[in-house]
Amino acid sequence: EAGVTQFPSHSVIEKGQTVTLRCDPISGHDNLYWYRRVMGKEIKFLLHFVKESKQDESGMPNNRFLAERTGGTYSTLKVQPAELEDSGVYFCASSQLSSGTGELFFGEGSRLTVL
């Protein structure tokens, strides 16, 4: 069974440009999370989807970030326009709604570098 996949693995853009990150969760997982880790700091929560609905987006830094999950399958996270402080590794994680455990399955992350 395929794990959580993220694309691209690494993106280098200039300040002011736009980047879209994609996450394909494990098939059948209704919960989808986006997290971000800035170098040396904690893995910080951005938002949580349950199927196609945003359950919690309290961690989104500002309105330059837009997440979607059309059809409740894959999700995209768009940053527009990108700023220097947006650099970091963006992780996507998924879990089953009714698994009875709290285990999150993470992708390998998308490293974003804003120059």
Add this chain to the structure above:
Amino acid sequence: GENVEQHPSTLSVQEGDSAVIKCTYSDSASNYFPWYKQELGKGPQLIIDIRSNVGEKKDQRIAVTLNKTAKHFSLHITETQPEDSAVYFCAASKGYSTLTFGKGTMLLVSP
């Protein structure tokens, strides 16, 4: 909101030694405490977790202890091996809601 502090930020041990990583949390309502291991180039992976109704849990060479009164929990790795080298993250949540992570500990096990 919840705040999780993790120490140390880096830890170097010799193969065969034990390693201990400590975390504290701020929200007394938190009751789920997982530990994730991130190997180079990979995403974090759950290695062990504990709920607040128990004080200790073991799985082979790894164990987690929880002190609810003091609001701290620790990861213990015995007989460390080079393949234990990774970044370890602790986390806390209420039930299975959104996890709050610590800053991570880079563990290096030297042969």
